[in-house]
Amino acid sequence: MKVYVSRVGGVAGIRLTWQVRVDDQPDADSWWRLLEDLPWQSAPSGPVQPDRFCYEIKAEPHEAVIAENELDGPWRELVDRVQRADTDSR
Amino acid sequence: MPCQILPPYLLEKIAACERPEMAHAATAARRSLVHDAPLRRLGDRSLATDQPSPVPRIADPAMPVESGPAPTVDRTVSDAEGSENLPGKIVRTEGGPVTADSAVTEAYDGLGDTWRLYWEAYGRNSVDGRGLPLDATVHYGQDYDNAFWNGRRMVFGDGDGQLFNRFTISPSVVGHELTHGVTQYTANLVYQGQSGALNESVSDVFGALVEQFARGQRANEASWLIGEGLFTAQVHGVALRSMKAPGTAYDDPVLGKDPQPADMAGFVTTDSDAGGVHLNSGIPNHAFYLAASTLGGYAWEAAGQIWYDTLTGGLAATSDFAAFAQATARAAEARFGGSSAEHAAVLGAWKTVGVLPG
Structure with a gap:
C-alpha cells in the first residue's frame, strides 16, 4: 500500500511528488488508522486561488484533490507525514 | 490625462x-x-477630411482625472516569524529605515518597483487604481516554497533551501503576484483553463516589465525570465519560466524539464493546476515577447501599454486566447492606429504562436 502526495501550482507551477509505502513504516498501524478515518467522500472541493498550491492525494482506492487553503485537520496531518517520511528516506 | x-x-x-x-x-x-x-x-x-473617424481613447477608470498632490506608494512589511498567521509583526512602514533582514528589504523594494511601473508607465495608482496600501508578509510558514497574493496582501515564504531560495529574491515574482491583484480588480480572468492561463500570463508580462522598468532595460537587453535567482545552486535551471524561450528555464533531475509550450501546437490539456494555467501561459507569454521584441525599445511602452489597455478595457472574465488576442489587436488599433507598426507587431505575434490564423 502506497500513499502519494503531489503538490501542484504555486507561483512556480512545478509538480513535486512524495510517496510512502505504508507497511514499511515503523508506525504502520497509525498510518492505517489515519488513512481509514479520512473523510474521502467529503473532502473539501473549493477552487484553487491564483498561485496557491493544490494537493493531489492518492491512496488506492481513494483520491482527493484539495486546495491549500482548505488543507486542514487530518488532511494536513497526512500531507505533512508523507512529506516528512519521504524526505527522511531520501 | x-x-x-x-x-x-x-x-x-x-x-x-x-x-x-x-x-x-x-x-x-x-x-x-x-x-x-x-x-x-x-x-x-483632423486635417484630412477623407480619413475615417478617429478611434476614441480607451476609457480607463484608473487614470487620474483630478489634479492634486501626486500619489505615492504606501508600503507596510510584516514578519510572520515562521508561522502561518497573517499579517504578523510590522517590521517596516513607508519611509522607514532599512532593516538587517534582506527579505524585508527585497519585499519593500519589490512593492515599490511594482507601484512605480503601474503609476509611471500607466498612470495606475496601486493594485486597485485607487491607492490601495501595499502590504506584505515575509517569513511565512516553515520551508514554504511559494509567494502569493491572498486577495488583500502579498505573502512570501523563505523556500526550503534545497530547491528554492527565499521568494522575495526575484522582483519579477513580486510584480507577478501584485499583478494578480491588478487582474482581480480589472478583467478578473477566471482562474481555470485558457482564461486562467491568461491570468497567469498577464502576471508574468507585468512581472517581467517591473524588472525591466526598474533596471531601465530595453526589450533586447532583458532576460525575459520569471523568477531568476529563485532556484538554489543545486538546481539545474535559471528561472521558473522563460518568455523568450518557453520550455527552457530548467532541466533538473528532481524538478524535471520546464514543460511550458511556446505555441498552440504544444497546448497541454490537463485537469491538474486548474487546467494547466502555469503551463499554457507560455503561449501568450511568448506572444508578448514577440510583439515587444519586434517593436524594440522599452517593452513597457508600446507593447506593455497595449496589454494594459486590454486588461483594463472591458475584457470578459472568461476570455480564451483568441478573444484576448483580438482584444490586444483592437487596443493596438485604438491607441496607435490600424496601419501602425504596433498593430502589425501584435497581430504577427499571435499568428506566430498559432492563436490567430496565419
Whole structure:
C-alpha cells in the first residue's frame, strides 16, 4: 500500500511528488488508522486561488484533490507525514 | 490625462536622454509621449477630411482625472516569524529605515518597483487604481516554497533551501503576484483553463516589465525570465519560466524539464493546476515577447501599454486566447492606429504562436 502526495501550482507551477509505502513504516498501524478515518467522500472541493498550491492525494482506492487553503485537520496531518517520511528516506 | 505642457519635440529630447541622473525624467517623458501619441495622431488626422473617424481613447477608470498632490506608494512589511498567521509583526512602514533582514528589504523594494511601473508607465495608482496600501508578509510558514497574493496582501515564504531560495529574491515574482491583484480588480480572468492561463500570463508580462522598468532595460537587453535567482545552486535551471524561450528555464533531475509550450501546437490539456494555467501561459507569454521584441525599445511602452489597455478595457472574465488576442489587436488599433507598426507587431505575434490564423 502506497500513499502519494503531489503538490501542484504555486507561483512556480512545478509538480513535486512524495510517496510512502505504508507497511514499511515503523508506525504502520497509525498510518492505517489515519488513512481509514479520512473523510474521502467529503473532502473539501473549493477552487484553487491564483498561485496557491493544490494537493493531489492518492491512496488506492481513494483520491482527493484539495486546495491549500482548505488543507486542514487530518488532511494536513497526512500531507505533512508523507512529506516528512519521504524526505527522511531520501 | 494631465495637461500637456512640454511640446513633443522636447519630450522626445528628454526621453532620449541617457544620463543616469535624468533617468526618471526620461522615463516620465517617454510615458507622456506614449500616452499622448494617439491625441497627436488625432490632431494630424483632423486635417484630412477623407480619413475615417478617429478611434476614441480607451476609457480607463484608473487614470487620474483630478489634479492634486501626486500619489505615492504606501508600503507596510510584516514578519510572520515562521508561522502561518497573517499579517504578523510590522517590521517596516513607508519611509522607514532599512532593516538587517534582506527579505524585508527585497519585499519593500519589490512593492515599490511594482507601484512605480503601474503609476509611471500607466498612470495606475496601486493594485486597485485607487491607492490601495501595499502590504506584505515575509517569513511565512516553515520551508514554504511559494509567494502569493491572498486577495488583500502579498505573502512570501523563505523556500526550503534545497530547491528554492527565499521568494522575495526575484522582483519579477513580486510584480507577478501584485499583478494578480491588478487582474482581480480589472478583467478578473477566471482562474481555470485558457482564461486562467491568461491570468497567469498577464502576471508574468507585468512581472517581467517591473524588472525591466526598474533596471531601465530595453526589450533586447532583458532576460525575459520569471523568477531568476529563485532556484538554489543545486538546481539545474535559471528561472521558473522563460518568455523568450518557453520550455527552457530548467532541466533538473528532481524538478524535471520546464514543460511550458511556446505555441498552440504544444497546448497541454490537463485537469491538474486548474487546467494547466502555469503551463499554457507560455503561449501568450511568448506572444508578448514577440510583439515587444519586434517593436524594440522599452517593452513597457508600446507593447506593455497595449496589454494594459486590454486588461483594463472591458475584457470578459472568461476570455480564451483568441478573444484576448483580438482584444490586444483592437487596443493596438485604438491607441496607435490600424496601419501602425504596433498593430502589425501584435497581430504577427499571435499568428506566430498559432492563436490567430496565419
